[in-house]
Amino acid sequence: MLELHAVVKRYGATLGAGPIDLTVEPGEFLTLLGPSGCGKTTTLHLIAGLHAPDEGRILMDGTDLTQVPPQRRNMGVVFQNYALFPHRTVTENVAFGLRMRGVTPTEIASKVGRMLDLVGLPGTEGRLPRQLSGGQQQRVALARALVIEPRVLLLDEPLSNLDAVLRKRMRADLRAIQRRLGITAIAVTHDQDEAFEMSDRVALMDQGRIEQLSTPEGLYDRPATRFAAEFIGEAVFVPGRIGSLVGGRARVATESGLGFDGIPCPDGLGVGAAVYVLIRPERIDLILDDAAPAGAIEAEIVDRVFSGEQVSLSLRVAGGLVLKAKKPSLGRFRDLAPGRKLRLLAQDPRLVPRTDGAT
Amino acid sequence: MTETRRAGWLFVTPIGLLYLLILLAPLSYFLLLSIFKYSAFEMYLFEPTAENYQRLLFDPYYRGVIYRTLRIAATTTVFTLLVAYPLAYFLARYGGPGRGVLMFLVIAPLMSGVIVRTYGWIVLLGAEGTINTALIWLGAIQRPIQILRTEFAVIMAMVHILLPYMVFPLFSAIVAQERNLEQAARTLGASNLRIFLEVTLPLSRPGIVMGSVLVFTLTAGAIVTPQLLGGKEMKVLGILIYDLVLTTLNWPLASAVASLLVLLQFSVIVLYFRGARGRAAA
Amino acid sequence: MTQHRSSHRFTRRQALGMGAAGVLGAGLPSLASAQAANEVRILFAGGTWKDWYEQSFTNDFAAANNVKMNWRTGLRQAPLAIAQRRRPQWDLIHINQTESAQIGTMGILKPFVDAELPNLKDIHPSFKYEFLAGKIHTPYGLAVNTKRITRKIDSWLDMWDPAFKGKVAFPQFSWVGEEVFHAVNQVLGGSEDNVDPGIAKFKELFKSNGAILGNNVEHAIQLLSTEEIWIMPLFSARTDQARAKGGPVEFIVPKEGGLSWIWNTGLIANRGKASEEMAAKLVNMTLDPERQIAFSRRTGYPPTNVKAMKNLPADLKKLEISDADLEAYGKIQRKFDYMTMFAFKDQVTERFNKEVLA
Numbered sequence: 001m002l003e004l005h006a007v008v009k010r011y012g013a014t015l016g017a018g019p020i021d022l023t024v025e026p027g028e029f030l031t032l033l034g035p036s037g038c039g040k041t042t043t044l045h046l047i048a049g050l051h052a053p054d055e056g057r058i059l060m061d062g063t064d065l066t067q068v069p070p071q072r073r074n075m076g077v078v079f080q081n082y083a084l085f086p087h088r089t090v091t092e093n094v095a096f097g098l099r100m101r102g103v104t105p106t107e108i109a110s111k112v113g114r115m116l117d118l119v120g121l122p123g124t125e126g127r128l129p130r131q132l133s134g135g136q137q138q139r140v141a142l143a144r145a146l147v148i149e150p151r152v153l154l155l156d157e158p159l160s161n162l163d164a165v166l167r168k169r170m171r172a173d174l175r176a177i178q179r180r181l182g183i184t185a186i187a188v189t190h191d192q193d194e195a196f197e198m199s200d201r202v203a204l205m206d207q208g209r210i211e212q213l214s215t216p217e218g219l220y221d222r223p224a225t226r227f228a229a230e231f232i233g234e235a236v237f238v239p240g241r242i243g244s245l246v247g248g249r250a251r252v253a254t255e256s257g258l259g260f261d262g263i264p265c266p267d268g269l270g271v272g273a274a275v276y277v278l279i280r281p282e283r284i285d286l287i288l289d290d291a292a293p294a295g296a297i298e299a300e301i302v303d304r305v306f307s308g309e310q311v312s313l314s315l316r317v318a319g320g321l322v323l324k325a326k327k328p329s330l331g332r333f334r335d336l337a338p339g340r341k342l343r344l345l346a347q348d349p350r351l352v353p354r355t356d357g358a359t
Numbered sequence: 360m361t362e363t364r365r366a367g368w369l370f371v372t373p374i375g376l377l378y379l380l381i382l383l384a385p386l387s388y389f390l391l392l393s394i395f396k397y398s399a400f401e402m403y404l405f406e407p408t409a410e411n412y413q414r415l416l417f418d419p420y421y422r423g424v425i426y427r428t429l430r431i432a433a434t435t436t437v438f439t440l441l442v443a444y445p446l447a448y449f450l451a452r453y454g455g456p457g458r459g460v461l462m463f464l465v466i467a468p469l470m471s472g473v474i475v476r477t478y479g480w481i482v483l484l485g486a487e488g489t490i491n492t493a494l495i496w497l498g499a500i501q502r503p504i505q506i507l508r509t510e511f512a513v514i515m516a517m518v519h520i521l522l523p524y525m526v527f528p529l530f531s532a533i534v535a536q537e538r539n540l541e542q543a544a545r546t547l548g549a550s551n552l553r554i555f556l557e558v559t560l561p562l563s564r565p566g567i568v569m570g571s572v573l574v575f576t577l578t579a580g581a582i583v584t585p586q587l588l589g590g591k592e593m594k595v596l597g598i599l600i601y602d603l604v605l606t607t608l609n610w611p612l613a614s615a616v617a618s619l620l621v622l623l624q625f626s627v628i629v630l631y632f633r634g635a636r637g638r639a640a641a
Numbered sequence: 642m643t644q645h646r647s648s649h650r651f652t653r654r655q656a657l658g659m660g661a662a663g664v665l666g667a668g669l670p671s672l673a674s675a676q677a678a679n680e681v682r683i684l685f686a687g688g689t690w691k692d693w694y695e696q697s698f699t700n701d702f703a704a705a706n707n708v709k710m711n712w713r714t715g716l717r718q719a720p721l722a723i724a725q726r727r728r729p730q731w732d733l734i735h736i737n738q739t740e741s742a743q744i745g746t747m748g749i750l751k752p753f754v755d756a757e758l759p760n761l762k763d764i765h766p767s768f769k770y771e772f773l774a775g776k777i778h779t780p781y782g783l784a785v786n787t788k789r790i791t792r793k794i795d796s797w798l799d800m801w802d803p804a805f806k807g808k809v810a811f812p813q814f815s816w817v818g819e820e821v822f823h824a825v826n827q828v829l830g831g832s833e834d835n836v837d838p839g840i841a842k843f844k845e846l847f848k849s850n851g852a853i854l855g856n857n858v859e860h861a862i863q864l865l866s867t868e869e870i871w872i873m874p875l876f877s878a879r880t881d882q883a884r885a886k887g888g889p890v891e892f893i894v895p896k897e898g899g900l901s902w903i904w905n906t907g908l909i910a911n912r913g914k915a916s917e918e919m920a921a922k923l924v925n926m927t928l929d930p931e932r933q934i935a936f937s938r939r940t941g942y943p944p945t946n947v948k949a950m951k952n953l954p955a956d957l958k959k960l961e962i963s964d965a966d967l968e969a970y971g972k973i974q975r976k977f978d979y980m981t982m983f984a985f986k987d988q989v990t991e992r993f994n995k996e997v998l999a
Contacts, residue, residue: 050542070545087561096557097547149545355447399984400747402723420995459745487867508853572703591847591854591998606815609988 001026002047002152003320007056009042016044017208024152024186029178031187031195033039034205037168037233040188041156047186048154049073060151069102071296076145080157082137084129090116090140091125092329097148115143118177135166146181152333157193171197190230196220204228207216213335224266226352229278237276239354245271250351252277256319258297263349281312281324285345287330296343299323301336309338315344386621393614403611411615421599421616425571428595429623431585432578433512435517438524439574440567442518447529447566448559465526473520477587480516481507484588508590516584521577526572532566533559572631596620667834678919680709683733683906685719688716690940690957697936699713702923717815722749722909729928732920733906738770739820741907745772751908757921760946766901767971776927777942779853780892780962780970781817782899782967784865784875788889797825797895800846800872810864810873811843814990816857817909821874821900822993823982828897833981836989843997867891878900878941898972903945 001023006309008018022028032040045051047058049070058065063071084093091112093290098108116122119139129137145153158174159167175198189195195202198218203213204227212224223229224239240254240266248264252275256282260277271277287296287355303314304321311333313325325344328332338340393411395403415421422603450461468476483489484540487502505513544554582597589595596616603613681703683693699710712720719740723730726749736744744750750772752994755761761774768775785794791803795977799810810816824841826832848854853870858879864870865880866888875883881890892977905927908920926932933944934957942952943960953961962970982989 009573048546050546071548071550073546075546077543079539079543081537081539083537083539084541085544086556089565092383096544096549100548100550144415144543144547323418397987399986420991420999423999481863485867486869587857587860589981594994594998602815602990606819607722607987608720608723609987612987 001061003057003059004043004047004185005057007043007046007053007058007087009024009039009051015039017046017052017205018053020208020210022203022210024184027166027182028200029175029185029187031189031199032098032200032205033189033192033195033202033231034211036191038205039208040190040205041199042208043154044077044154047073047152048077050077058059074148075122075149075152075154076148076150078138078141078145078156078158082129082141084137084140084144084160086129089126089128090121090132093140094144094146094147101148103221111142111147112197115147118180119143120173121316127167134162135170138162140178142333145152146177146183151184152270153183153185155185157188157190160189161193162171165220167205174198181257183357204231212235220267221348222350223278226276226354229276229350229352230232234324236279236281237352238279238321240275241279242269242271242273242275242351246255250275252351254319256317256321256322258318259322260346260349261295263351265351267324268352269353275351276354278350278352279323279346280348281326284315284323284325285347286313286325286327286333286336287343287345293345299342301338301340301342304336304338318342364373389617391614392611393618396610397611399528399608399611402608411612412619414612415461415615424594424596424599425619425623427578427593428597429616431513431517431595432575433522434510435514435578436571436575438514439521440517440571443525443529443570444563445578446522447526449528451530451533465523466499468520469523473583474587476520477501477516477584480512480519480584480588484512484515507588508593509587510593512588513585513593516588517578517581520584520600524573528569528573529563529566532563532569536562554623568631568634575627579624579627580620648794654840656925664764669718678915680711681733681916681919681923682711682731683714683907684713684715684736685733685735686716686719693936693939697932697939698926702926706832706919706922708919719744721725723747729909730914731909732909732916733923735904735991736773736777737902738773738902739977739979739982741770741773741900743983745907746980746983749910750906751910751917753908757918758925758928760925760930763930763946763948765945765950765967766927767901767967767975768978770903772929773863773903775906775945775973776905776933777902777937777940777944778901778945778970779876780877780894780899781821782877782894784861784873784880784883785893786868786871786889789868789871792894793895793959797828797874797897799850799984801850802982804848805850805872806867808869808871809846809850809852810855810861811846811852812855812861812868812874813857814993815850816855817874817902819982819986819990820855820974820977822975822989824898824900827973827976834951836983836985836992840992840996841946843993847997861876862886862888876942881941894966894969898974899968899970900974903990 003024005340006019006021006022008020009016022041032043034040042051044065046053049065049068053066056066058072061150065238085096088096094112094115095108096237098111103111116125119142121143123138124132127139130167131139138161142158155174159170162170171194174328187195187198189190195310197217201213201215202219204211204219206227212219214222218303219228219232223232229235229237238258239259240252243251243253245254245265248265250269252260252263254260254277263277287293297317299314299317305312306329309329310326311329313327313336315323316322319351323344323346371386374543389432390517391593392403394407396408398404398411415425422638439625446461460583481488485491486505486507488506490501490506491503495503539560540562541554542557549557579596580597582601585593585595586598600616600620601615603609648683685694691712702708703710718734719736722734722744726730726747729749734750742751745819752763752771753769753774756773764774768778783794783799784923785796789808793951798813812821814822822839822884823833823836826836827844829838829842830839833990855870855873858876861875862871862879862883864873865875865883866886868888869953875892877892880890883890904926908917910917914921928946930944930949930952932945933949934954935947935955937944937949937957937960941960941978943962945952950961
């Protein structure tokens with residue numbers, strides 16, 4: 001179990017990261033997700049020991065690592081640019097960490113061979129990094145980090161230098177390898193899809209701190225802040241206030257005159273609190289017939305964008321508010337055109353606190 | 360031949376002609392002269408002879424000069440490398456105000472002539488010079504020790520004079536290295552020493568090769584410093600050529616010495632670069 | 642003076658360039674000679690010697706004759722003249738009597754004759770040679786540190802005194818050492834083609850008495866003024882300069898005879914009538930008594946024109962040299978057979994390098 005306790009890193013006067021409290025369970029795949037400059041790479045480097053924290057402690061299975069130099073932390077790091085030794089072959093790159101540990105040559109040979117098999121690179125042993133494709137280099141970097149049997153595998157934007165197709169495949173491979181070895185892994189990325197597909201839990205970071213730490217589902221379903229909601233997926237935010245609270249469910253009146261009832265209310269918000277009602281485009285039901293379920297709203301299509309498997313619709317509702325809806329581009333949704341009037345139902349709206357001046 | 364290819368040739372034509380003029384013409388001139396017979400009054404006679412080379416290669420005196428030249432050049436190269444590497448490493452890796460000052464100090468010697476710098480060393484190394492005076496004052500020695508007119512003095516001054524030629528190629532090679540290669544090595548368990556020996560140093564190879572070739576060839580062809588600091592015993596190929604051309608006026612022999620020097624320098628360059636390439640491909 | 646050889650960095654490339662100039666020069670028409678003489682192309686020494694020369698002669702000369710002086714400064718200009726001997730590119734070459742005899746014989750220089758140089762008839766015979774006449778002459782003897790050396794010094798052979806071990810310097814061959822070596826060799830009974838006595842004796846000087854080589858004027862002055870060296874052959878005026886820099890040194894003319902170099906510009910042949918006449922005019926000016934006195938005042942060396950020697954102003958009286966002294970300076974050197982010396986130059990130099998220095 002890896003623990004970070006109130007860890008702070010400053011670069012001169014500017015905050016690099018912190019204060020960060022984080023616990024990573026054994027065998028867990030955790031991703032630090034956030035925009036550039038949010039402190040996610042700094043946090044990873046603090047764990048690897050490449051930076052020393054200004055405050056706080058880092059513990060591994062109860063042992064304090066804070067003062068332990070990186071060469072004695074036994075963490076496997078995969079760097080964003082892979083940092084392969086350009087003057088050494090694939091085998092030599094992978095064997096490097098084992099040699100530093102004084103492993104015998106026979107054992108090195110067998111371990112390196114097995115690791116190259118695991119990452120799917122047999123046959124490249126004698127090549128130099130520059131003779132490999134980006135994806136192959138990535139796998140060498142992974143093999144080099146894993147072969148030392150590290151306590152934690154640290155991945156810094158591991159897939160950002162790969163093309164889209166390769167990236168998708170590597171996500172699955174990475175996850176599979178991690179599961180197979182049962183190793184604790186911490187990755188850094190700015191790509192939400194990547195984070196969600198690979199991770200058990202995601203720590204969403206902003207301005208040096210962890211904004212929300214949750215499973216991918218938890219982040220998506222229950223974003224704690226507008227930042228979290230915006231960063232994860234698409235959403236429309238409708239400003240309003242809590243009118244009443246019954247059994248943890250709120251009734252909200254929006255400024256545009258819409259009313260929403262029975263929205264689960266996060267802790268700490270009471271009647272009269274300024275909130276956003278968060279509506280996700282993929283959770284909007286369009287009613288094309290005459291049915292009129294409770295809560296349905298009159299709307300008119302004002303824009304349509306076709307993107308292959310999906311159509312995105314802009315829908316104007318009462319008060320001039322425009323909502324977005326995403327539908328599969330088949331059957332009855334395919335031919336919806338601007339000007340069409342219909343009704344919609346916003347499923348699972350969520351509340352996030354509004355802190356931007358409204359009280 | 361494509362248009363671009365032809366345009367490319369057009370670009371290298373002027374420099375090619377210049378090379379032909381300033382390099383190949385004199386080179387062929389003295390290669391040719393080196394196989395002519397020396398004559399005091401005619402300068403040379405158009406009689407092909409091997410005697411200039413024979414004199415050079417079989418006379419222990421001239422052989423001694425060749426060995427001395429190579430020895431001084433090799434030793435100077437090694438010591439320059441030893442001094443320059445930490446300096447280049449520091450310049451490449453550390454910022455701050457000290458870096459600019461240090462960079463200037465490295466370049467500064469290039470701004471004064473080689474004579475000025477050599478005379479500076481005379482002042483420092485002489486019997487009544489700074490070093491001897493200081494050693495006597497400290498009680499380390501009783502009488503001045505002989506530093507001037509030794510091979511040691513020549514090498515020390517050459518190291519100083521040629522330092523920038525080694526520092527800058529090294530600097531470029533070190534600065535070009537990805538910083539996180541060292542970080543990667545560190546996370547894989549390498550100590551500072553191992554990181555240096557296994558990563559930083561091998562990746563500095565292009566700089567080491569370039570700097571060494573420069574320092575070696577410049578030392579092998581040096582005249583002024585060996586002359587002023589080395590004294591009468593310190594005859595090297597450069598001085599030999601100088602004397603033969605200007606004083607003795609034996610141009611055929613001077614040409615043979617020059618051809619030999621160029622051949623030696625060229626061989627060293629080829630060997631060095633071949634060695635470098637061989638390792639890189641391994 | 643032309644003796645500060647090493648203050649000019651002569652690189653291998655320059656030597657090559659020189660050779661190339663020779664090769665290329667052979668194929669090119671002599672451009673300068675085709676024109677009317679509106680410039681004088683002169684190979685000269687650099688430094689203070691050139692400054693003094695310009696102030697005393699060429700500044701006025703260029704103005705009076707409406708010509709431009711085109712300089713190429715450096716030490717040891719003879720090789721360039723030799724390289725260009727088929728197609729000379731320069732009008733004048735700064736040179737001493739030894740070199741003038743040698744390259745004159747190769748056909749590179751025109752003889753000095755009264756018809757072309759009206760002032761030549763007033764030059765003392767001691768300073769007139771076939772291809773050169775001095776504008777000054779440079780007495781040469783021993784520079785002696787009189788503070789460290791208390792015994793009387795009056796011979797070249799005093800350098801061999803074991804008391805001066807490690808404190809003796811001798812000029813390099815490429816400076817003026819070759820002539821000084823021949824002088825001592827002849828004192829010892831040798832000749833231009835028999836240097837055995839000299840070689841044996843100098844081996845002793847370098848091996849037993851720890852002599853070192855003096856590279857050039859600056860080096861000599863530095864060695865004497867820091868008292869690293871107590872005794873060495875040197876020019877009179879340069880000895881004065883070493884004294885001015887703090888070296889307690891005196892100039893001594895050895896009893897076997899001192900030496901003396903004359904320095905002037907030789908007239909390069911085959912340059913075309915106009916150029917040759919203009920060059921001769923400048924040389925004639927350097928032989929003029931008034932001009933020579935001005936030059937003597939700047940350099941500290943005595944004039945060669947008899948009228949100038951007889952009419953030295955009060956402040957220069959110390960430069961006056963009696964006929965007896967003149968005789969003493971010429972004693973050894975006047976007997977030199979420069980051509981034999983030249984013919985054996987290569988062998989003697991090599992023997993000196995191998996047997997004496999190595």
